[in-house]
Amino acid sequence: MPKKFATALDALQHVWGYPAFRGLQAQAIDHIAAGGDALVLMPTGGGKSLCYQIPALLRDGVGVVVSPLIALMQDQVAALRELGLRAAFLNSTLDAGQARDVQRAARAGELDLLYLAPERLLSDSGLALLAQCRIALFAIDEAHCVSQWGHDFRPEYGQLSVLRERWPDVPRVALTATADAPTRHEIVQRLLHDGAEFVSSFDRPNIRYRVVEKRDGRAQLLQFIRSEHAHDCGVVYCLSRTSVEEVAEMLSAHGLRALPYHAGLPAATRAAHLRRFLDEDGVIMVATIAFGMGIDKPDVRFVAHLDMPKSIEGYFQETGRAGRDGLPATAWMAYGLQDVVQQRRLIELSDADEAYKRLSTVKLDAMLAYAEAADCRRVRLLGYFGETGTPCGNCDNCLHPPQLIDATEAAQKLLSTIYRCRQASGMGFAASHLIDVLRGRRTDKTARHGHEQLSTFGIGADWSEADWRLLLRQLVAQRLVEVDAAHFNVLHLTAASRAVLKGTQRVLLKHREPQTARRRGSGGSASSGTRLVMQSLSSADAALFARLRDWRAATAREHGVPAYVVFPDATLQAIAIARPDSLDALRGISGVGDKKRDTYGAALLAVIAESAPAG
Numbered sequence: 001m002p003k004k005f006a007t008a009l010d011a012l013q014h015v016w017g018y019p020a021f022r023g024l025q026a027q028a029i030d031h032i033a034a035g036g037d038a039l040v041l042m043p044t045g046g047g048k049s050l051c052y053q054i055p056a057l058l059r060d061g062v063g064v065v066v067s068p069l070i071a072l073m074q075d076q077v078a079a080l081r082e083l084g085l086r087a088a089f090l091n092s093t094l095d096a097g098q099a100r101d102v103q104r105a106a107r108a109g110e111l112d113l114l115y116l117a118p119e120r121l122l123s124d125s126g127l128a129l130l131a132q133c134r135i136a137l138f139a140i141d142e143a144h145c146v147s148q149w150g151h152d153f154r155p156e157y158g159q160l161s162v163l164r165e166r167w168p169d170v171p172r173v174a175l176t177a178t179a180d181a182p183t184r185h186e187i188v189q190r191l192l193h194d195g196a197e198f199v200s201s202f203d204r205p206n207i208r209y210r211v212v213e214k215r216d217g218r219a220q221l222l223q224f225i226r227s228e229h230a231h232d233c234g235v236v237y238c239l240s241r242t243s244v245e246e247v248a249e250m251l252s253a254h255g256l257r258a259l260p261y262h263a264g265l266p267a268a269t270r271a272a273h274l275r276r277f278l279d280e281d282g283v284i285m286v287a288t289i290a291f292g293m294g295i296d297k298p299d300v301r302f303v304a305h306l307d308m309p310k311s312i313e314g315y316f317q318e319t320g321r322a323g324r325d326g327l328p329a330t331a332w333m334a335y336g337l338q339d340v341v342q343q344r345r346l347i348e349l350s351d352a353d354e355a356y357k358r359l360s361t362v363k364l365d366a367m368l369a370y371a372e373a374a375d376c377r378r379v380r381l382l383g384y385f386g387e388t389g390t391p392c393g394n395c396d397n398c399l400h401p402p403q404l405i406d407a408t409e410a411a412q413k414l415l416s417t418i419y420r421c422r423q424a425s426g427m428g429f430a431a432s433h434l435i436d437v438l439r440g441r442r443t444d445k446t447a448r449h450g451h452e453q454l455s456t457f458g459i460g461a462d463w464s465e466a467d468w469r470l471l472l473r474q475l476v477a478q479r480l481v482e483v484d485a486a487h488f489n490v491l492h493l494t495a496a497s498r499a500v501l502k503g504t505q506r507v508l509l510k511h512r513e514p515q516t517a518r519r520r521g522s523g524g525s526a527s528s529g530t531r532l533v534m535q536s537l538s539s540a541d542a543a544l545f546a547r548l549r550d551w552r553a554a555t556a557r558e559h560g561v562p563a564y565v566v567f568p569d570a571t572l573q574a575i576a577i578a579r580p581d582s583l584d585a586l587r588g589i590s591g592v593g594d595k596k597r598d599t600y601g602a603a604l605l606a607v608i609a610e611s612a613p614a615g
Contacts, residue, residue: 008033011054015083017593022047028173028198032137033058037172037195039143039187043204044177044320045298051198052139052173053080056113061134062106063113066121067141068154073115075278075296079565080113084595089115090126107132118156127166135170138163143174144313146190147183161190168193178317180385202316202385206323207331209377210396211370214336217306218250224304224332225256225284232301233277236286237318239307239342247306248286261287278562281553289314298325298568304332308339308371310346311363312384315370325570335371362483369473374402374510407509408500410463410471411480413438415497417456418481425449428490435460435468474509537576544611545576551607555600566600567591579608 005011008029012018021029024040025047032038033055042048056063067073073089080087088102088111105111106129120126146157163172174191188195212220221236236251238244241262251258257280259273277285278297285291289309303322309315315333323329347360370380378392391398417438421429436443437451440458451457460468472491475481480497484490499505537545549563549572556563567575571591580586583601587594592601 005057008054008058011057012050014594015057015085016050017587017589017591017596019590021050023200024198025050029054031196031198032171032173035059035169035171037192038174039184039192039195039197039199040173040175041179041184041198042175042177042200043202044317045204045324045326046177046200048141048175048177051175052137053085053113055171055173056136056139057085059136061109061136062111063136063139064121064130064133065113065115065139065141066118066160067115068118068145068157070117072295073117075562075565077113077115078561079296082559082561082565082596082599083593085112086110087113087115090120090129091115091117103129109134118154118160122156122159122162127162131166135167138167138170138172140172140174140191142176143187143191144176144179144183146174147179147186158190164191164193177320178313180313183313202382202387203378203389204320204323205378205392205394206326207319207329208394208396209319209331209381211333211335211377212396214334214339217334217336218247220334221247221304221306221332222251222254225251225302226254228330229302230256231282233282233297233299234284234302234304235291235300235318235321236284236304236306237289237309238286239288241288243306244286244288251284251286256284257282258284258286261285261291263288263290279556281549281563289318295321296324296564297321297562298564298570299327300324300329301327302330302332304334306334308333308335308343309367310343310360312366312370312381313363315367316381316385325568327570327573333371339371340368358489361489365473365476365483369476372470372473372510373397374404374508402510404508404510406506407471407474408503408506410460410468410509411475411500411507412503413456413460414468414471414475415480415493415501417454417460418491418493419501420454420456421449421451424451424454428484428487428492430489431469431472431491434491435465435472438468439463439465471507471509475507478507480507537573540611541576544579544608545572547607547611548572548576548604551603555603567596575604575608579612581605581608 005014008026009021012021023042023046028038028040028051032051040048040051052063052065067076070091070093073091074093077087077089088105090099090102094102102114106114116126121130140160143157145154146160172192172195174187174195176187179187184197188197214220225234236247238247241264244260244262248258248260259276261270261273273285277283300322303319305315305318309318319331322331343364347357347364350357352360366384370377373380374397376391376398377395379389382389414434417434421434421437433445436446437454437457438460440461442452446452472481476483479494480500482492482494484492500507552563552566552572556566559566568591571589574589574591578589580589582605583597586592586601586604587597
């Protein structure tokens with residue numbers, strides 16, 4: 001069956017109702033539609049899916065999408081069908097008859113997109129099915145899962161190299177929201193063939209990043225949600241299953257609609273909780289990191305971490321689930337020294353090999369440096385992924401700059417100790433030994449290397465080990481010291497450290513936050529999320545927006561799909577402001593494509609007419 005769209009822009013405007021492409025979308029789509037392999041790295045909510053969905057419409061055959069989460073395929077397919085596309089999935093939720101119908105449609109060329117889990121695709125039956133289909137492209141979603149060094153490694157992803165071997169002429173597109181340079185290289189090497197890379201900015205300007213010193217984490221979390229997001233949808237991440245259940249129970253006891261989610265719950269319970277989170281407004285999911293990958297819900301107004309993530313990649317992936325619709329959202333984290341102890345212990349007790357443990361330690365140190373940063377958090381995040389930025393004016397450190405102390409003299413002591421220990425022994429040393437030297441602690445190692453005779457031995461006895469580690473993490477974050485993860489976390493001076501040693505560059509250290517509660521709302525707006533949207537509208541438009549949300553909720557229940565699949569908040573907001581009075585006028589609203597206009601247009605116009613001002 002011939003495709004019905006002549007150009008990518010034609011498909012974008014008629015199916016999705018968007019007037020123009022964003023960022024690198026057009027270049028990526030053109031490259032893939034022409035048959036090229038591609039790595040597409042765009043932040044959550046950045047429009048990655050269009051980069052394979054539109055080429056699948058332009059090319060002959062079915063677009064085969066590899067997605068790691070069976071539970072979410074149903075919603076992805078439902079959303080595409082709402083747009084009028086021929087989409088289906090094959091997974092264990094289908095009975096034998098339903099599966100046969102999907103397979104028949106795929107063989108007959110009656111599908112635009114077919115979603116499969118990697119395990120299903122790699123099975124003998126899955127490969128046999130694909131051999132009988134005309135395939136437009138392969139899209140590998142969450143492609144960072146291929147990396148053995150990444151934050152969400154899945155071994156079956158490595159086996160997807162079979163696609164390149166069996167279908168060398170079919171383009172492959174690997175998509176992810178989070179991948180540093182080594183992970184990107186690994187994705188290209190394992191999954192693609194000379195693939196072009198389309199790497200968008202990692203910046204999510206609508207997200208406000210905040211880190212608070214953890215005193216009573218659960219009480220602080222409750223205060224944050226009540227004061228800023230009382231009626232909003234959100235996700236709270238906890239490290240352990242026990243914490244998940246206790247925090248969900250605590251939030252529920254205070255009148256919030258909170259549900260637990262972790263791998264230890266019965267599958268039926270997890271599925272029911274996920275369904276409520278996706279279908280209903282204002283639900284808070286309290287979860288381990290087992291929850292979240294591939295979540296398409298656009299109106300998540302906050303993501304909170306009650307325990308510090310183990311890496312920047314994981315943190316960025318998890319916080320990126322907030323504000324996919326581009327409206328204001330918050331990434332909130334409570335952080336304390338116990339997080340450091342806990343994460344280090346998990347690394348030490350893991351069954352991983354030593355190389356992986358060393359890399360995990362380096363990634364954790366980068367996360368610690370972010371948590372302790374005194375400068376713009378957005379700049380820190382962008383810098384980690386190799387992107388430069390300017391202070392955002394929207395994170396906690398920009399809005400409420402912390403007090404800084406001059407730690408130049410202490411930094412000189414630490415840098416000098418690194419240098420002198422290497423000079424004396426002809427080798428480098430890790431942090432623990434260097435801090436022992438600074439604090440004048442006599443150990444077998446200091447005696448064996450003669451470091452008790454160094455001029456820096458004991459010159460830092462007035463600082464605790466925790467203080468020296470705090471400073472060291474800051475020096476690593478400022479690239480004044482490097483950690484050699486491949487050689488037992490040995491510390492090296494960088495060229496930039498010379499200016500500090502010579503006294504031409506100062507080192508400022510974030511002062512510890514006083515142990516007193518911040519005033520209500522400090523560090524962030526007390527009006528965010530849905531309330532901020534409402535406040536940005538006139539009273540009449542806000543009333544119409546509320547009625548449109550009520551209509552959407554009822555319509556979603558009737559159609560058996562999540563509310564955001566009908567229309568996201570951003571589209572309803574645009575409708576409330578524009579108040580279109582005809583189907584043609586409605587077509588001009590971003591996010592209203594042909595199929596949705598035909599399906600919902602009359603009902604929308606009726607809601608608008610009922611809300612028209614009197615007279």
